Amino acid sequence: MANRENCVYCGKPITKRSREHIIQNAIGGLYESEDICCPDCNNYISKYIDVPFTKIFNAIISRIENFTKTNNKKSKPVYTGKAAYGGKVYDVSMKAGKVISCPELSKELKCDISKLNFEILAYDFPIDNIPFTKGLSKIAFNFALDKGISLDILKEGLKTKVTENGIEDISFKYPVIPFVPLNPMDKHIELNTSMELYHNLILFSQGEMLWCYIDLFNTFQYYVLLSDKWDKSISVHETYLQLLQKLNRSVPELYIRKPKHILTYAMFYNVEPSTDLEIFKKRVAEAIKKESLKKSMADVISAKMVDKYLTPELLTQTDTEERDFYLKSLLLYSNEDDSLNEKHFRTVTLTGNDLEITSYPLLINLLVLNGELDVRRYTYEKFNRLNKFLTGFDKIENVMDE
Ligand SMILES: [Zn+2]
Incomplete structure (x- = not known):
């Protein structure tokens, strides 16, 4: 993908690349892009959106053992x-x-x-709704941009104020809906399986809507509505999942005898080559550390699905409606080989007497509105x-x- 020429916030040409974390670095986000904004806007976002947002989670991050953070070694x-x-x-x-x-x-x-x-x-x-919603919206906005969604689609929920002094305000106006599990499989996954710390993102289109589902720390779960003017003939489904606790993974011995070997390793681990071997080895180690924390959402969730879902009590359950609901939820999420059907996860659920497939965020929204x-x-x-x-x-x- 070609580099973006203009900053998404102030519109000025990007003359210097600046690295922006899609999920904030302070809460362990490893996913970065250099293709979103100029350094000035990056600073603005960091100061007025990221810092107030990530501060909310201090009591959590302070207590995570082996918590992963990329470039900030602060205590x-x-x-x-x-x-x-x-x-x-x-x-x-x-x-x-x-x-x-x-x-x-x-x-x-x-x-x-x-x-x-x-x-x-x-x-x-201290959940304060304004910084909280802004922080979530920024994650959704960045994830969509990084996955190639055009700024025109996302613009409606973005408000910026630019003067000759530079950027003066950036705010997001996307509707945010909390996630609540509405079927037995989701209740099982969320509350009865073993707890793992991860951040999970799902960007998906549904009819004329473009949504981003965000799950932070496997605890704070929300839908952000990025657009309601999506071209429904185009289908989007992108996911991201990363663990938040460092794994004990060893770094292999690098066999470097010729400069060519550096290039080979650089390509293999997707890091920048360097003739300084110490620096280069550090880069490889860092890349391995990061890579191992990124997981396929299907793998992580599939493992939770099979774990103790179908109990003997359930299978001999005499309330047939209840039993149907359990079995149909299982089918909704399962591929033939029992792995997770990713396209259904968090995008749709079942509703009504016939347990029809329906939009997850829209059903939650309806039920919330009806109290x-x-x-x-x-x-x-x-x-x-x-x-x-x-x-x-x-x-x-x-x-x-x-
Ligand atoms: Zn800018």
Whole structure:
């Protein structure tokens, strides 16, 4: 694909390539593009959209073991919450699951409180809707651009203000709909299978609509409507999935005797060649590390599908409607070899007495509008699951504000 000539935000020619993370680097995103915007707009996005968005997740990233990040080796972020000491509850700052400061107690005891044994009770998870929605929209917008969707299609939800001083505002106006599982297979995958940390993106067209499904940390799941004027004769389906915890993968011994060998390895691992062998080996190691975290969505989800879905209780279930719903959900997602039918995953579900195939985001939207769907309950369930995974126990009470 030829390089984009003009910045998607300010429209000025891109004279210098700048690397933009499709999913923000601070939350572990490895997927980059150099083909989206100019360095000035990249800075704007980073400061006003990415930083406020990724800050929300500090209490999560700070507690992920072997968390992957690309170029930022800074230590784990600090987050706030409540902890008990000596029968009293305090406001504290924490890092990686440990209390690092508590001004109130420090004043009372006049000593270093970091050695004390606190009982952590809760942490703050400040979901502020505006930065949250903007951050999600940016991911959807970038993913679509990187997959070759034209800016004209996406423009309607993008508002920018450019003056002679440069870029002054970038905001996104795409409708965002939360995901809630509406069939037994999805409930099973989301709540009953083993927890793995990953980010997943699905870009798909459906009639005249272009959607991006976003799942961050296998917990925060949303649909972003990128366009409702899509040419329905064109079908789009693209996916991306990456794990968020570093794998123990060894780097092979590189056999380099001639410059030609460097080029061969460079091509094989898709890295830039360098005659400095130390630099080159580092690049290869980095590429292997990144590559191994990228997975096929079908592989990851197929494994969850077969895991304990069809129980004997279900197969002897006498409520035939219920049984039908289970079996038809399984069929909806299965190829003949029992692997995941990727085109159906998160794009469609079943509805009505006949369990007809229908648009997933549109059905969720309809049920929410009719007050028939409890989005909050599912959000809590997923959030608690993540928390249990991060702490290894169940007792932390989450503070989640809207
Ligand atoms: Zn620009």
